[in-house]
Amino acid sequence: MLAKTPPIPSGTPQPDAEPASAGRPASLARRALRNGAVRLGGSTLVMLVFMAMAAPWLGTIDPTAIDPASGNLLPGARGEFNSLAGQTFQHLFLMGSDSLGRDIWSRVVYGARVSITVGIAVAALALAGGIIVGLAAGYFRRLDGVLMRVMDGLMAIPGILFAITLVAAWRASVATIVIAIAIPEIPRVARLLRSVVLTIREEPYVEAAIALDTPPLKVLTRHILPNAIAPLIVQGTYICASAILVEAILSFLGVGMPADIPTWGNIMAEGRIQFTQFPHNVLVPGVFLALTVLAVNILGDGLRDTLDPKFSKRGA
Amino acid sequence: MLRRSFVHLAGIALVALGAASTASAQGSANVLRIVPQTDLKILDPIWTTAFVTRDHGYMVYDTLFGVDITGMPQAQMVDKYTSSADAKVWNFTLRKGLAFHDGKPVTSADVIASLGRWGKRDSLGQRMFGIMDKIEAVGDNGFRMTFKQSFGPVLEALAKPSGSPAFIMPKRVADTPADKQIEDYTGSGPYVFKKEEFRPGEKVVYLKNAAYVPRVESPSGTAGGKRVYVDRVEWIILKDAQTQANAIINGEVDMLSWMPPEHYATLRTNPKLQTVSPTFAGSYYLHLNHHIPPFDNPKIAKAAVMAVNQEALMRGQMVFRDLYRTCTSIYPCESPLASNKTSYFTGKPQFEEARKLLKEAGYDGTPIVLMHPADFTLLNKLPPVMAQLLKQAGFNVDMQSMDWPTLLMRRTKKDAADKGGWNAFITGWGGSDTLNPLFFAPLTGNGEKGWFGWNKDDKLEELKSAFTASTDAAARKRLAEEIQVRALETGLFAPLGETNNLSVVRRDVVSGVLLAPVNVFWNIKKK
């Protein structure tokens, strides 16, 4: 908001002054993969994604199938499942069942699909939006003032409030929720991009390019964006982690995904009414949620440490 | 070592804090803290038939007649009454000493205005006022009803707790148009509603009405002497079943008006608590909207009724066998009018036949908007099960979650489902509500003037008129059966099963919970 801001750890990068070259991405990637946090977080994430994709083959049944007679079974129970459609079969309830008899393990595994998809979609949308706004603000002086005011205004509205208000105004659906969670994340990405643009613009080779009438798009993509990729990736992973959590919170509050889509948040929302009697309803998806978010956060920390060493001294 | 003693000290400190504060809190007035069945947002029991509003109504208002444990109407605000031999002229005189909470006496003008407003909303009231020639005051203390034809069930209508009870309000309040909610909550009942302390979503406060003169008889149902033994009643709004259970186990509230069924096992066996049965068995119904497509087509409505699986629905909602049973009659299974003449309806799903019917009727796949009250612990498990059953029967279902007060507002809308309207919802009724065709509000066929769903069925209305006019028990039973068959054949609604709604109280602290057709809160003592 001020022209002179004190040194704050807002994630503002001090990117390398060299222009992007073909060798850098490969060596960066190699360096990243050698980092312990990246390995830990990354491998956990890969396993979770694999679990989500392999859902039908992991001992699961239809996650929405109801059988009240098999309700509230404890983890490890074996029972007969009588679906409402009239089919009967034997089933091992690995993580128990909820009050309507739905298999928690199946719901958790299929729920992983929703949570991970939401996380990635939100990150992608927020990055895209932020890149556009940030580039525009940094490059076109006239738009800067207006755009940054709008971004400040957006940042002033607490993200969860924005999300629940938007979902209240429009009906809850996967698309609405992704948009609702993504929009409050745009300002931070925009600021990031904008500061990259502002720094890079001063470089002599960029000034030269502009003087030579290079179209703005080319300048942006050839000179500016490559310098922003690293912090963007880091920011993206944090947004992904936060989005997965926010989706769970929205479902918990009752303004998330429609109740017939199994998401970790929905499972916990339905399980909370009997937490003291059957804690597995909340704890099982809770552990998966925490694990996933933790993995993404650790991955983000590792990427941040490797992609720009100057980051490791700064905080969140 | 240091850490352990720190934890010890912290624990002792917190317990000491606790003891100190609880001691100070108990010293003051006798406060009964009850958790009502759901949040109270609508305070006008004539405008809505929601049970929680009706419970509020019985706290704050009084009725001309009450209904005792055996189901007989008994005079409450009325002192003496007579009816002519042909049941066309009815005279009433009010008891002496009846006064509203602002001190003004209850006069016949207040009674007439209140009945008039009630008669515009309540289905039996509509019927009564439709046959009524005139209602007039006889002095300040009496009034007379004159009917065009003989109308037998006058006392039953004035006494009934089902639908909207005929609560008596001051004339100035009762003059509010029937389609607007009242804003003044003065009544003449055993409790006074404290508007200044009302915090919506948090708590509702009632004080003992010191000026209330109870009848001398002992209390029975909603009749008899309504004596209050506590100074203050607070309705603590807790929407989450787990929080309700935690709160009463921890002694932070004294009574759960409707026990959340999930916690039956823990609450029943907890030595500090006691389950009591405050009302007769109730039942659940699936209600359909016959005003808009697709349920304006009786075949499609019937297909929906065929999808019902009573055992699965009841088990999903009530969890424990003690708490429910299936019943295919639209009347309570132990009641005189119950009958197993239910045509095709068996309470077990018939998906093939339903699909055939849908094809015949030309169902085009319009999604059924099924409203889901996510916060109402005694209703929120039924819609997900029903949605799956409907899908199996070939319907497209759009189950929309909302809170109960929103559902109550939304069900009043006659718009198309995608414009804020609805196609189906599930609700529960008390045993007294479904006893006979006259009391059962949703059993209507008079279109837009009827209960939500606005079913248009002249034949049904004819049968109801015949039932009202008939005095022969055997004829009544036969007519009731015909009405049942007609309702099921046209897919008016679907009975889902019966339940026992229990209350939970703190053992040895709370006593005196009355058995009545509805939840009543007088007569309760707290140590």
Place this chain on the structure above:
Amino acid sequence: MLFFLLRRIAATVPVLVVVALIVFLMLRLAPGDPAAAILGDNASSAAIQSVRTQLGLENSIPVQFFQWSARLLSGDLGESYFLKQSVAGLIAQRVEPTLSLAALTLVFTVLIAVPLGVLAAWRHGGWLDRALMGFSVLGFSIPAFVIGYVLIWAVSLKLGWLPVQGYARLEEGLLPWLRHLILPAITLSIIYVALIARVTRAAVAEALTEDYVRTARAKGISEAGVLMRHALVNAAVPIVTVIGIGIALLIGGVVVTETVFAIPGLGQLTVDAVLSRDYPLIQAITLFFSFIYVLINLLVDLSYLLLDPRIRY
């Protein structure tokens, strides 16, 4: 100085305007007719029309925004669709619990996070540092409501030390007020502590590499003195900044925590309002919280004057 103050305050105005615009548009563009929502059933089309004119719904969007803002500035936040009370009145009723919870959380957070961060920075790279930072990432990752339920189960039900739900107004005594708020405040602080501890650690670690610290040590000042009087003070600016930015997190967390502990504050009011689509209420609460956020960040910016003598405007 005064000029700077005025300029700084003036700079918040465009932000508030943007917030108002966003909040207004979000709900005005929602489907559904507010007039019908207010009037309820059986409303004749004439009645709906008159309410629409009354609410100014017939005017164009910019005009509506103007009228709405004008009403806002005069203090009229409108009336709730369902609760038949003025929105301002409802917010006033619910402010105390939320403010109490937020304040207590802030106190807990600062008391826990800052020392933790300083410790971690002092033992930079050691096992304590890694452990603390590991816990802080964990704090970011576990949803608050899971923590809340586990705490209720352990502390309230099993140990019986604290109540499971509710809020006691300050006027009923300090002890009940505190007892009802301890668990919710702990639940809410966890994520805030995680954030503040990380930033404190980073800022103090950086300050410890500066020359003035070497000088202080050379002068013989104790480690504690170095940490407190030199490193921490110079790290104050980023710490205070992130406290300000973290208010948004806090507000989001309040909504969840109040739901778990049945605290009748603004958070629960928000959830109720959203579930019942009570638009005037939703708008007013969002505006209120955003206003608080802008205010707190304004105070944070102003505090730089005290904390960092290098900053002069």
